[in-house]
Amino acid sequence: MxxxxxxxxxxxxxxxxxxxxxxxxxxxxxxxxxxxxxxxxxxxxxxxxxxxxxxxxxxxxxxxxxxxxxxxxxxxxxxxxxxxxxxxxxxxxxxxxxxxxxxxxxxxxxxxxxxxxxxxxxxxxxxxxxxxxxxxxxDTLYLYYAAATATGVQEYDRALVLYEELEELNYTGIETEYIAVNKETGVIEVFQSKNIRDISVKGGDFVKPSKRHTESKKAEIVKNMALIYTNKGDNEQALIAMTKAREANPDDLNLLISQANLYYKLGDTEKFKELLTIATERDPNNAELQFNLGVMSQDSGDIESAKKYYDRAIVLDPTDVNSKINMASMILNQEKALIQEMNGLGSSSADNKRYDELKLQRSEIYKSVIPYLEGVLVTDPANIEAATTLMNIYSATGDDKYKAMKATVESLGGN
Missing domain, CATH: 1.25.40 (Serine Threonine Protein Phosphatase 5, Tetratricopeptide repeat)
Structure with a gap:
């Protein structure tokens, strides 16, 4: 059985x-x-x-x-x-x-x-x-591509997961490039492989074969993680990520600026100013840094310092529209105190004399703004706000350019 x-x-x-x-x-x-x-x-x-x-x-x-x-x-x-x-x-x-x-x-x-x-x-x-x-x-490069493209379309939650995975892998993205100098043009060219580079050199069209390494992507990864954390409102993690990036890349100026901007977003203007000052010492000819210092000084009420930084930014980059607009706005803002005092004056001879003095000061303010607004329109001719403000200033100061500017404003769709 x-x-x-x-x-x-x-x-x-x-x-x-x-x-x-x-x-x-x-x-x-x-x-x-x-x-x-x-x-x-x-x-x-x-x-x-x-x-x-x-x-x-x-x-x-x-x-x-x-x-x-x-x-x-x-x-x-x-x-x-x-x-x-x-x-x-x-x-x-x-x-x-x-x-x-x-x-x-x-x-x-x-x-x-x-x-x-x-x-x-x-x-x-x-x-x-x-x-x-x-x-x-x-092939970890594909994971990096996935994270970078997700960031580009603001899929931040998914991008953060991918970046965290890259960080756990200690991904750097450093690659070896095989290069040689083109004999005809004198330009360094990159080849797909060492073998192709060597064949090209033997053919006589290229000389000085060598290799070089691409820059690490680690700083970019941690910086993007910090920015995503900031966007999500997780400021603590954002600061941790940015601090780690700076420690790993202390000489990276872009990271220094990013960290400064992060502190600015978090409302820590003192730390922002400290880091931005360090950045300008390292790169004194950087117009963007000078502009940021101008913004920070303007926000803190230090008008004279703001003017200095904006003017420096414009010297370094004559096409810097933002510095010119901020400078014009900041100067015109001084008009408010004059108007308030003018409106409070009586009709005595002393008051009439003071009124004329204030009116002259107001005219000088207008005249000092003109070069900045004209500079804006050189770079950005379609800027209707700058054109309208300039038209009104020309009118107030009796400038002969008023009619031409009025025609410009009308052509841009203004009144």
């Missing part, structure tokens, strides 16, 4: 194994016929049998499941993630097929990522580059 039971059990196991193989065979045929929905349905029926499968059948199931889910590149992101998870479970003799599918997926995701980027669909580009990294985790 016992012998009969063992024989019956063996027959049942054999039949069960045969059914598994049959279902897998059917799923494989459906995939070859591009009938991925049918293949997924068949594999769903096989899934409860996994615990009883031998390792070879399990590997076959996971590979077929990945192919069905991937659907030759037409899968959505959720199915792609499931396909990659299934691929990760393929072991044994099917490792070659596993790698072949991974290579196919990688090429497809990279192409889709590049195509989407060229079409300015940065969200889709980011998702494809992330998928490329998930297929080939050693």
């Amino acid at each position: 016992k012998k009969q039971f063992i024989v019956a059990l063996a027959i049942m196991v054999t039949a069960f194994s045969f059914a598994q193989k049959k279902e897998l065979k059917s799923a494989e045929k459906a995939i070859k016929d591009s009938n991925y929905a049918e293949a997924k349905s068949l594999l769903t029926q096989v899934e409860p049998m996994l615990s009883s499968m031998n390792e070879d059948l399990k590997a076959q199931y996971y590979l077929l499941n990945a192919k069905a889910l991937y659907a030759n590149g037409s899968a959505n992101n959720d199915d792609v993630a499931k396909a990659l998870k299934s691929l990760g479970l393929v072991q044994g003799d099917l490792e070659v097929e596993n790698q072949e599918l991974r290579n196919t997926m990688l090429q497809s995701f990279v192409k889709k990522g590049n195509d989407a980027y060229e079409s300015n669909d940065f969200s889709l580009s980011s998702k494809n580059f992330e998928n490329a990294y998930r297929v080939s985790p050693q």
Whole structure:
């Protein structure tokens, strides 16, 4: 009786194994016929049998499941993630097929990522580059691309996760570039590989072969993380991230400026001024830094310092519209006190004399603003606010340019 039971059990196991193989065979045929929905349905029926499968059948199931889910590149992101998870479970003799599918997926995701980027669909580009990294985790550059493009379309939560992953990997993005000097142009050119560079040098068109390393992307990554934290209102994490970036790159001027701007956003104007002063000492010919110092001084009520910084910024960059507008606005703001005093005067001879003095001061204020507003219109001729203000000043000072400026304002759609 016992012998009969063992024989019956063996027959049942054999039949069960045969059914598994049959279902897998059917799923494989459906995939070859591009009938991925049918293949997924068949594999769903096989899934409860996994615990009883031998390792070879399990590997076959996971590979077929990945192919069905991937659907030759037409899968959505959720199915792609499931396909990659299934691929990760393929072991044994099917490792070659596993790698072949991974290579196919990688090429497809990279192409889709590049195509989407060229079409300015940065969200889709980011998702494809992330998928490329998930297929080939050693290619960390794709993870960086995914994070950077997600940041570009303000998908901050997702970008932050990707940046944090890059930081955990200690990603630097430093690459070796093989270069040589073009004999005809004298320009340094970068080659795709050392071998191509060497062949070009041997051909006689290039000289002075060498190599160089690209800059680390670590500072950029931490800076972007800090800015995202700031955007999310997590100021503590933002400061931690920026401090780490500065410690790792103490000589990076852009990081120093970013940290200063972060303190400014957080309302710590003293720290902002301290860091910005350090930055201007390192780069005294940076117009943007001078402008930022002007803004900070203006906000704190230090008008004389603000004028000095704005004027310096304009000298360094004559096209700096922002410094000119801020300077004009700040000077015109001094008119308010004069008008208030003028309105409070009586009709005595002393008051009339004081009124004339204030009126003269007001006229001088107008005249001192004119060069800045005219400078704005040289760089930005369509700036209707600057044109309107200038028209009113010309009118108040009796300047002959009034009529011409009035015509300009009307051409820009003003009254």
